[in-house]
Amino acid sequence: MGKRFTASQDQLKPDAIYGSLLASKFVNCLMLDGKKSVAQRIFYDALSEIKRRYPDEEAIEVFTRALENVRPSIEVRSKRVGGATYQVPTPVSSKRQQTLAIRWILAACRGKKGRQIHLSLADELLNAFRREGTAMTTRDNVHRMADANKAFAHFAW
Numbered sequence: 001m002g003k004r005f006t007a008s009q010d011q012l013k014p015d016a017i018y019g020s021l022l023a024s025k026f027v028n029c030l031m032l033d034g035k036k037s038v039a040q041r042i043f044y045d046a047l048s049e050i051k052r053r054y055p056d057e058e059a060i061e062v063f064t065r066a067l068e069n070v071r072p073s074i075e076v077r078s079k080r081v082g083g084a085t086y087q088v089p090t091p092v093s094s095k096r097q098q099t100l101a102i103r104w105i106l107a108a109c110r111g112k113k114g115r116q117i118h119l120s121l122a123d124e125l126l127n128a129f130r131r132e133g134t135a136m137t138t139r140d141n142v143h144r145m146a147d148a149n150k151a152f153a154h155f156a157w
Contacts, residue, residue: 012024012025012028015027015040017044018060020060020064022063022064022067022098023043023060023063025098025102026043026063026067026102027039027040027043029102029103029106030042030043030106030121041118042117042118042121043118043121045118045122046118046119046121046122046125047059047060047063047122049118049119049122050062050063050122050125050126053122053126054126062125062126062129063125065129066105066125066126066128066129067098067101067102067105067128068101069128069129069131069136070100070101070104070105070128070135070136070138070139071092071097071098071100071101071139072092072097072100072101072139072142072143073091073092073097073143074089074090074091074092074142074143074146075089075090075092075100075142075146076088076089076090076142076145076146076149077090079152079155081155086149086152086155087145087149087152088149088152088153088155089146089147089149089150089152089153101135101139104134104135104138104139105121105124105125105128105135107134107135107138108124108133108134108135108138109121109124111134
């Protein structure tokens with residue numbers, strides 16, 4: 001059997017300013033239609049906005065901790081057993097935790113219409129840093145759903 005993931009993780013290079021692989025991955029997920037320079041400008045403008053609002057904090061640290069706060073530790077998966085479908089709580093791998101955190105933050109930013117995207121991204125990252133906001137609500141809902149269905153945990157095989 002081949003590799004489980006594509007080579008994109010192996011080919012990922014750290015971003016130019018902060019030297020962070022996580023920032024580079026975030027920029028790639030932020031990118032639409034192959035316009036990487038636009039995505040980089042949005043990301044770095046958001047970090048400069050964070051730096052402007054929190055001068056004593058390091059912007060890349062705020063970004064990293066915001067993503068760590070949003071990462072889910074458990075999620076529910078559908079499992080069909082004997083004609084019935086159960087929502088079975090399962091632990092989440094670290095790669096999927098990172099992917100879901102990035103996805104939820106970007107979905108929260110893109111869901112707020114009428115604002116510049118870099119300001120919306122800065123707001124969502126700061127909210128996640130403070131453990132509040134739309135992305136954290138999504139994470140809490142996933143955890144609540146897993147907790148409500150823990151009676152079906154014995155189906156996780």
